[in-house]
Amino acid sequence: MVKVENSKNIALSDSIINLDHGDPTAYEEYWRKMGDRCTVTIRGWDLxxxxxxxxxxxxxxxxxxxxxxxxxxxxxxxxxxxxxxxxxxxxxxxxxxxxxxxxxxxxxxxxxxxxxxxxxxxxxxxxxxxxxxxxxxxxxxxxxxxxxxxxxxxxxxxxxxxxxxxxxxxxxxxxxxxxxxxxxxxxxxxxxxxxxxxxxxxxxxxxxxxxxxxxxxxxxxxxxxxxxxxxxxxxxxxxxxxxxxxxxxxxxxxxxxxxxxCESESDNFFEYGREIMRNRWEKLREVVKESDVFALPKYPEAYCNFFGKTLESYPAFAWLGTKEETDLVSDLRRQKVMSRAGERCGSDKKHVRVSMLSREDVFNVFLERLANMKAH
Amino acid sequence: MVKVENSKNIALSDSIINLDHGDPTAYEEYWRKMGDRCTVTIRGWDLxxxxxxxxxxxxxxxxxxxxxxxxxxxxxxxxxxxxxxxxxxxxxxxxxxxxxxxxxxxxxxxxxxxxxxxxxxxxxxxxxxxxxxxxxxxxxxxxxxxxxxxxxxxxxxxxxxxxxxxxxxxxxxxxxxxxxxxxxxxxxxxxxxxxxxxxxxxxxxxxxxxxxxxxxxxxxxxxxxxxxxxxxxxxxxxxxxxxxxxxxxxxxxxxxxxxxxCESESDNFFEYGREIMRNRWEKLREVVKESDVFALPKYPEAYCNFFGKTLESYPAFAWLGTKEETDLVSDLRRQKVMSRAGERCGSDKKHVRVSMLSREDVFNVFLERLANMKAH
Incomplete structure (x- = not known):
């Protein structure tokens, strides 16, 4: 069984988590680390x-x-x-x-x-x-x-x-x-x-x-x-x-x-964002691999001109599929996970779109709930 | 002849002035006077x-x-x-x-x-x-x-x-x-x-x-x-x-x-704004009165519950009419004053809408040009 970190947020443990919207709160911490550098001050008579x-x-x-x-x-x-x-x-x-x-x-x-x-x-x-x-x-x-x-x-x-x-x-x-x-x-x-x-x-x-x-x-x-x-x-x-x-x-x-x-060794945002996404995708792929039920697309590697090396893709949404004949968006909703129905995207009931950009604790709760979903 | 203050802004004296939009820059000075009180500071990770x-x-x-x-x-x-x-x-x-x-x-x-x-x-x-x-x-x-x-x-x-x-x-x-x-x-x-x-x-x-x-x-x-x-x-x-x-x-x-x-004796914005508008309307009415050509609507006085007294109206736009059979928006354009054609407002060529909310120097240039417009 893949080890899924337990959410430290007790309040979350029983609540509905919304991964339907792609609310991109994952990067908040980076901007905190930047301190004053991004602060804007607007005076009453500006703009x-x-x-x-x-x-x-x-x-x-x-x-x-x-x-x-x-x-x-x-x-x-x-x-x-x-x-x-x-x-x-x-x-x-x-x-x-x-x-x-x-x-x-x-x-x-x-x-x-x-x-x-x-x-x-x-x-x-x-x-x-x-x-x-x-x-x-x-x-x-x-x-x-x-x-x-x-x-x-x-x-x-x-x-x-x-x-x-x-x-x-x-x-x-x-x-x-x-x-x-x-x-x-x-x-x-x-x-x-x-x-x-x-x-x-x-x-x-x-x-x-x-x-x-x-x-x-x-x-x-x-x-x-x-x-x-x-x-x-x-x-x-x-x-x-x-x-x-x-x-x-x-x-x-x-x-x-x-x-x-972009030119910084330590503060490159894209490096930071990529690490978050890689980490989440690896954990999600682990959970999916351990289940008999779910599936995820595979992406080819490619040479990235920006990073100067061959890299994988870590999309902002997971396009989660199920191998069973079931309505996946409803199955997830029963686990208190809101996702976007594949049908709304011109696909079928067996697919949903799940945001990968939530806050870390919410993402971990999602993984827990997904890991606990059994075959019908 | 009504005394119209000459614009101090030399650059304006020959340029096109745009009173078509109601760009409300008239109140900038008030917000300057408020100093820091209206300053907002937004950090990189906020909102x-x-x-x-x-x-x-x-x-x-x-x-x-x-x-x-x-x-x-x-x-x-x-x-x-x-x-x-x-x-x-x-x-x-x-x-x-x-x-x-x-x-x-x-x-x-x-x-x-x-x-x-x-x-x-x-x-x-x-x-x-x-x-x-x-x-x-x-x-x-x-x-x-x-x-x-x-x-x-x-x-x-x-x-x-x-x-x-x-x-x-x-x-x-x-x-x-x-x-x-x-x-x-x-x-x-x-x-x-x-x-x-x-x-x-x-x-x-x-x-x-x-x-x-x-x-x-x-x-x-x-x-x-x-x-x-x-x-x-x-x-x-x-x-x-x-x-x-x-x-x-x-x-x-x-x-x-x-x-x-609103509760301040000296800093009441509405008092301040009303003074600007009153002043502009009085000057505009003077220019119109001196001309044989132009007309403005009259507004009834009414008791204002906010100020606790009977007051006049000073609209944000002047609905300027001409007594002549002419296309007023074109006449004004020839004087380098952009206004909104009455026809666009469901009215006629003899009316235009003119913003009363421009910066003071622009408003004064408008008055000068209007005062110089002669009957055809």
């Missing part, structure tokens, strides 16, 4: 205007955030930032909708089909359906999608929920009607080897999944085409008249420290 | 989670912001907060869309008509049309609206753009299909006498127009019905997974100081 830079196409983007974003991508080598517009959003959630909106409004006919290869991020379904727009229509799984007319494919790589490396699956080189939005929320060295510098037309990133600062609601898009960037900015203006300046200033400061620490 | 209070229906609302909102409304006496849900939003812009979405999703048939009495806030048109939702449809001017079926009336009081006190104008007591969203962005004592404690079903407020902190993107809704509040929260979750915590914490601090100062 009052709607405007950050009237000469920028994205006039609500704080220049120091733009700078920090470019420097971080430069240091990590995961995405090209030259000759691109940076659009800031209230999380990449708002940006994904802004991008779908922008591409749709530039399309020749409506509704534009929106697809993603299953299993996909379940929130894409909600994001593209909740306002019942006449401009675009969620068409589900991109595998086997063959509808005529303009379409948008959402490509998440590493994929949420299953951690795999993804490319587009709808390929129609013969026409100009297909557009792709690349969601690179998890394309950072603590989760996956950085194998290339991405340079796609629309690339989405989110502060929350890099550093763990989900509460700030900051995301950004790197956009090649000026018209698309302009339409995205228009969307965000009508949707929320820009993005919190306080969050932007704080994200800028934290990303700057993150970048500086 | 990382998506969640603010898992036991609250609006789980992304910071408890200290909720507290500050209730205390401020209590001190000002402009709105009832008991037995209501507080929903926080990325500005009242996001909340208005959340409310339209919520009411529409609870309606018996679709699309739900959305109307506002002209002249109306031009952004309502964009907010209710840009996603081309099948759930609701902008039907324009509420005066004369007689379409069958469910509808939502947006009531802004004091009104944006024209500063008048508003009630609903579509009255259909015979059925249950009409819903009202009250936008009270400007129902604060520096702009208008507080004549009653409002207690409508859905009331929207925005941080930006009270204190001038537009960059924070914080608004809130006071909502009576639990189902409506729940649907609004759902909208905000899909739209942006909550609202910046940094902005919420800062808004809480500033609103708390605002409330404390």
């Amino acid at each position: 009052m205007s709607y405007f950050s830079d009237v000469n920028n196409l994205c006039w609500f983007l704080e220049p120091e955030l733009a700078e920090a974003i470019k420097e971080l991508h430069g240091a990590v080598g995961n995405a090209a930032t030259e000759d691109r517009y940076i659009v800031v959003g209230t999380g990449s959630t708002q940006l994904c909708q802004a991008a779908v909106h922008a591409l749709s409004s530039l399309a020749g006919s409506h509704p534009v089909s929106v697809v993603a290869a299953a299993p996909f991020y379940s929130t894409y379904v909600e994001e593209t359906t909740y306002v019942r727009s006449g401009m675009y229509k969620w068409e589900g799984d991109a595998w086997g999608f063959d509808k005529k007319g303009p379409y948008i494919e959402l490509v998440t790589s590493p994929n949420n929920p299953d951690g795999t490396i993804r490319e587009t699956v709808v390929n129609r080189p013969e026409d100009d009607e297909g557009k792709v939005i690349h969601d690179f929320a998890y394309y950072w060295p603590h989760y996956t080897p950085i194998t290339r510098r991405q340079d796609h037309d629309i690339m989405l990133f989110t502060f929350s999944k890099i550093t763990g600062h989900a509460g700030s609601r900051i995301g950004w898009a790197l956009v090649k085409d000026k018209e698309v960037a302009k339409k995205m900015v228009e969307y965000i203006i009508v949707n929320s008249i820009g993005v919190s300046k306080e969050s932007q200033i704080r994200a800028a400061k934290i990303l700057k420290v993150l970048k500086e620490n | 990382m989670s998506y969640f603010s209070d898992v036991n609250n229906l609006c789980w992304f609302l910071e408890p200290e912001l909720a507290e500050a909102i209730k205390e401020l409304h209590g001190a000002v006496g402009n709105a009832a907060t008991e037995d209501r849900y507080i929903v926080v939003g990325t500005g009242s812009t996001q909340l208005c869309q959340a409310a339209v979405h919520a009411l529409s999703s609870l309606a018996g048939s679709h699309p739900v008509s959305v109307v506002a009495a002209a002249p109306f806030y031009s952004t309502y048109v964009e907010e209710t049309t840009y996603v081309r939702s099948g759930m609701y449809k902008w039907e324009g001017d509420a005066w004369g609206f007689d379409k069958k079926g469910p509808y939502i009336e947006l009531v802004t009081s004091p009104n944006n753009p024209d500063g008048t006190i508003r009630e609903t104008v579509v009255n259909r007591p015979e059925d249950d299909e009409g819903k009202v969203i009250h936008d009270f962005a400007y129902y604060w004592p520096h702009y208008t006498p507080i004549t009653r404690r409002q207690d409508h079903d859905i009331m929207l407020f925005t941080f930006s127009k009270i204190t001038g902190h537009a960059g924070s993107r914080i608004g809130w809704a006071l909502v009576k019905d639990k189902e409506v509040a729940k649907k609004m929260v759902e909208y905000i979750i899909v739209n942006s997974i909550g609202v910046s915590k940094e902005s919420q914490i800062r808004a809480a601090k500033i609103l708390k100081v605002l409330k404390e100062n």
